[in-house]
Amino acid sequence: MQWKVLIGGKDRIVDLPDLIPDNISFPATIDNHPVQLRWQRATRALFILDSKNLDSKASGPWASLNLRSKTVSKFAGESDLIISSEYMPAGAKFPVILDATVALHIPGQEAREGAKAKKPKVVRSQITGKVLKVMAKVGDTVNAGDALMIIEAMKMENRVLAMAQGVIESVKVSEGEMVSTGAELVRFKQAASDTQG
């Protein structure tokens, strides 16, 4: 199975087996370079045997990456997995913070998607919580940075901000409602992307 990993603004293609064995070394490739991997599931450590020395920090033939923390978000209806994680590379004193978007890679797919019309932009909740206040109204034009609503989670108020200018087509939630991560909050008429502040 080929995976497209967006990291540091670049796409990397990683080829992995469909199921990753536990603690048994297996072959894989990254951008067509062969590597040998071993994943220790119980301790969440990845060992990389990399004869081409693709990574300058790798010391010795086997490099180990020890996972410290990981969260994965996947929103309903979207194929991307958003991975944020911290890991300790072998010999490092401090963890590396990894943010990457991973999607299944199907060759030729971008060309087909490019031909399709742009989908309406949707703002989704990044947290599970309760909608305290809704500022966005249908038909409003909002600018980047405008607060669309406030969602309360764990005794904290979090503002949902518009990332770009746009006209609001619909507001999917009302005050007092509980929303879960990935729930659709606001839909824009024109392109305007989402995020949370």
Place this chain on the structure above:
Amino acid sequence: MSLYTKGQISNGSPRRIKRLLIANRGEIAVRIIRAARDLGIETVALYSDADQFSLHVKLADYSVRLPGNTPLETYLNVPVLIQAVKDSKADAVHPGYGFLSESADFADAVASAGAKFVGPSAASMRTMGDKIEAKKLMKIHKVQCVPGSENPLKDVDDLRKHAKEVGFPMILKASAGGGGRGMRVVRNEGDLAESFAACTREAASYFGNPAVFCERYIENPRHIEVQVLFDEHGNGVHLFERDCSIQRRHQKLIEEAPSLFLNEVQRAEIGRRAVIAAKAAGYSSAGTIEFICESPERIYFMEMNTRIQVEHTVSEEISDIDLVRWQILVACGEKLAFKQEDIHLRGWAFEARINAEDPAKGFLPGPGRVNQVRFPAGPGIRVDSHLYSGYEIPQFYDSMVAKLIVWGPTRDIAIERMLRALSEFEIDGIPTTAKFHEAVLRHPLFRAGTFNTGFIDQQAEYFKGAFSAVPDDQQTHAAILAAVLAVEELRRPATMVSEVKGTLVSNQERSLWRDRARLEATNRGGI
């Protein structure tokens, strides 16, 4: 004999507690159950619907359900709690911290139900809970307070009169306030009238008491507090100070004991004042006197917290005294088994509060399922937490999920141990503040001890840089790891239980093959 083990319930104990109900949740409920079990006392846990799988319920001998989820319908619901005390036949109630721990009315209600409230008397809670009353009491006992008005301000003219003595900037505070609310900083005379009106209004609506007073405002002070412990026979000691200056939006992040800010003489002096303050209030049980420090010479009484605090652990580590055990012993009517001169300051201790928040995303809270967690261990390390692998963190309560506590013979060794503890702490499923703590501990100013309550804001640029992405020369390996994690995520068979619209909904079993089929279909534009 170590002070830690000293103190037992004697056979002739005036009021032998047999069954202790814990009116709290999370790590502090677990902490109290542990202390009770050490003393051979049975425990009763309370749980909201979202907390039914929480660790304190599993550890307690008995448990009582509190229907609902929000704090108001559960852990703050006095009639329901009192009914639970009666139903479970508990003879004592420990309130923990937060929730009803500083409510004198709750203490009264517990007493009326025939149970012992593990904490001070309702009378001393009332005295110290009223900031103006507390300041007056301190004045009588010659404990220095921040210069300001002694009585509630009558009107704006009264405030103007005080403003001449106090100067600017000044702070208006609600007498019944707390937790950072009902306070207003005034920087010039022109704002006096408006700020006074607003503060009075807030005080009346939040705390039901419009009384407001003014004080000199000290910018970016050092926050130092002293732990005290009193029995019901008038004996009391202090367990030295804690420095809680590392805060973000008035929430403490890292606490240490003792404070690098004070020398031996100043340490003895601040401890002496704290004991006087607690004695003046007729205090019993564990409590904290908070001081606001402009300089080691200018240390003022701020307020008293009449409960056990989150950061009590660092005082335990440096004094060898189990505070929660002693709260229970004192509630049994026991006398303190030590005097001030028996207590020696040993080494240095830190506590890092691990919250389910992402510091790289503006501390966005992340409730959710903890797939796997592994705690640090080894010399000098202690973890107080209710986390376990598979635990689902509810969204209704505080985001603190663990406290990492380290002890070392010196401050430097303790810092190194905390860095080691943080590097061993592994958690899969939720974001945490662990990496933020690491950045604080690595900061040269933190290591030098030259910081105040404004530290996190002043060093904002440094912290931004602390969460930078993977360096260019390490991205190949990082990309491989990301792809492996993606495959592992799709493989995970776990059922996720999440709370949506008040009912428990079990997510469907996840299947790699179904997810993959969907992924491919979505990518082809088929769904």
